[in-house]
Amino acid sequence: MDSERPLLMLPGPSQPSEDVLKAAASILPHYGPEWKKVHEETVELSKKLFNTSGEVILFPTPGFLAIETGLVNIVTRKEKFLMCVNGYFGETAVKIAKTYKRNIVLLEKDYGEPITPEDVERALEKDKDIEAAFVVYNETSTGVMNPLKELGKVFKDHGLLVMVDAVSIFGGAEINMDEWGIDLCVGYASKALGGMPGIVPIGISKRLWKILDERTNEPDTWYLDFRTWKKSIKEMAAWGHPHPSSMPTHTVMALRETLRRVIDEGLENVYKRHKVFAAAFRNAVKAMNLQLAAPEEYASPTITAVRLPEGIPKKLIDGMLENFNVMISGGLGKFAGKIVRIGHMGYTARKAPISRTIAAMGYTLKTLGLDVNVDTALKAFYDSLPEK
Numbered sequence: 001m002d003s004e005r006p007l008l009m010l011p012g013p014s015q016p017s018e019d020v021l022k023a024a025a026s027i028l029p030h031y032g033p034e035w036k037k038v039h040e041e042t043v044e045l046s047k048k049l050f051n052t053s054g055e056v057i058l059f060p061t062p063g064f065l066a067i068e069t070g071l072v073n074i075v076t077r078k079e080k081f082l083m084c085v086n087g088y089f090g091e092t093a094v095k096i097a098k099t100y101k102r103n104i105v106l107l108e109k110d111y112g113e114p115i116t117p118e119d120v121e122r123a124l125e126k127d128k129d130i131e132a133a134f135v136v137y138n139e140t141s142t143g144v145m146n147p148l149k150e151l152g153k154v155f156k157d158h159g160l161l162v163m164v165d166a167v168s169i170f171g172g173a174e175i176n177m178d179e180w181g182i183d184l185c186v187g188y189a190s191k192a193l194g195g196m197p198g199i200v201p202i203g204i205s206k207r208l209w210k211i212l213d214e215r216t217n218e219p220d221t222w223y224l225d226f227r228t229w230k231k232s233i234k235e236m237a238a239w240g241h242p243h244p245s246s247m248p249t250h251t252v253m254a255l256r257e258t259l260r261r262v263i264d265e266g267l268e269n270v271y272k273r274h275k276v277f278a279a280a281f282r283n284a285v286k287a288m289n290l291q292l293a294a295p296e297e298y299a300s301p302t303i304t305a306v307r308l309p310e311g312i313p314k315k316l317i318d319g320m321l322e323n324f325n326v327m328i329s330g331g332l333g334k335f336a337g338k339i340v341r342i343g344h345m346g347y348t349a350r351k352a353p354i355s356r357t358i359a360a361m362g363y364t365l366k367t368l369g370l371d372v373n374v375d376t377a378l379k380a381f382y383d384s385l386p387e388k
Ligand SMILES: Cc1ncc(COP(=O)(O)O)c(C=O)c1O
Pocket: 011, 012, 062, 063, 064, 065, 067, 089, 136, 138, 139, 140, 165, 166, 167, 168
């Protein structure tokens, strides 16, 4: 790692490893036999993380544009669409869906609260015409992981088409599209996987892939409509161009490298590593006498949001960067100025980067006048780790 660069303990982008950066160091043309092989392998590896027997599209965009494509494909303007919101990223998805005049029914919870199966049951009881649903698996703005498996069961029992924003958890916790009844799942490369920004794997169920063929609505967009992508796959996959445009081939090669790595480590081991280090980090935060934004039962394995007194978040972020070269981030939406958010994902869901973060955080908070003991916080962290 380049020691001049800050350690990225952000909710994204996350710290890439040297091997990932090396994998992105050359450019391939976005067609032809060599690219075809890279593309196919990346798609197949992504399917293992999504647990889908359907399709995966590698979408060359930032996360929100991938969410936008999901929202224009999961429903047309006609079907009633339940959108579950408990933070900034859910709110933004609603704004996008409104732009495309989707027929939205809102289920809203406060920042820091989870969406529960009971909430969904109640919403579906109230409105029996709902045909599809959206939820953010890991609300990056609050550190709440919504109970997707349990929510999926309710959605499935009601026969809904389901879209999930898994941007900040793809590669950091289990997703099972086939078993949990998810039709469209948006992943990400440069958060829990530690790849490079610019490419977003999107899982699509067999059911939705088929429904797309039967749709007769006028497209709202050319590029984002999956029917355009289906046509490219059908007509151009044979010569290694299964997409309608050029591709950032270097970021796909970095993504392939991260996918190979997590499969080699074993997905169960990777998910467990994220869970263990997240819990240990939370214990360190509690030992600093600070309050977490998410209830322990729904705490995210990839990011932690910490409540702080007014004026402190910015000073903490600046101080940690200035003195320790560690980058963390602030609050969004209703939590702006009230919290800090720390990402511990992919490469940084490990002992050394988290230890450095705790030391930096504890020391800086102490200098800002808070009652924090760095030794106690570090001890709480190490004591929470399983013995080797
Ligand atoms: C849950 C979630 N959805 C969507 C996005 C948007 O991604 P991007 O910033 O790449 O557009 C983010 C980014 O942090 C996110 O955490």
